[in-house]
Amino acid sequence: MGQTTAVPTGGAIAEQIREVERARLRALVAGDISAASELHAPDFQLVTPAGHVLSKDAYLQAIATGDIDYVEWEPGPIEVRIHGNAAVIRYQATLEVIFKRRRVPRASYWHTDTYENAHGQWQAVWSQATGIEQITQRPLP
Numbered sequence: 704m705g706q707t708t709a710v711p712t713g714g715a716i717a718e719q720i721r722e723v724e725r726a727r728l729r730a731l732v733a734g735d736i737s738a739a740s741e742l743h744a745p746d747f748q749l750v751t752p753a754g755h756v757l758s759k760d761a762y763l764q765a766i767a768t769g770d771i772d773y774v775e776w777e778p779g780p781i782e783v784r785i786h787g788n789a790a791v792i793r794y795q796a797t798l799e800v801i802f803k804r805r806r807v808p809r810a811s812y813w814h815t816d817t818y819e820n821a822h823g824q825w826q827a828v829w830s831q832a833t834g835i836e837q838i839t840q841r842p843l844p
């Protein structure tokens with residue numbers, strides 16, 4: 704198996720990818736399908752916290768129709784690992800979303816996304832969100 708070298712999280716390329724991710728989130732929250740479409744690869748797939756897989760078309764259509772309405776999406780620090788023309792990012796975010804006209808309470812999620820650089824433009828290819836369970840500690844009996 705070939706060995707790859709990952710570029711750590713610093714540097715201009717990593718910052719460029721962070722800014723693309725922030726722009727993608729702003730477009731999704733604003734419901735700007737045109738801008739969002741440019742930031743998602745044609746074969747983009749999202750795996751939701753519930754384990755459902757959505758294609759780019761299905762995801763953006765759900766946003767366009769209001770089936771998915773991001774009220775808030777605030778990312779924390781974005782970690783970046785670069786491998787040639789591909790990058791993996793990971794961060795925690797606080798989201799509030801309306802899904803099929805039902806408000807999902809504000810909660811924290813881990814996000815892991817892969818990006819590819821196609822013709823000089825970084826685009827999201829895969830995205831997976833995982834809910835972070837809030838555990839309240841109780842004293843043992």
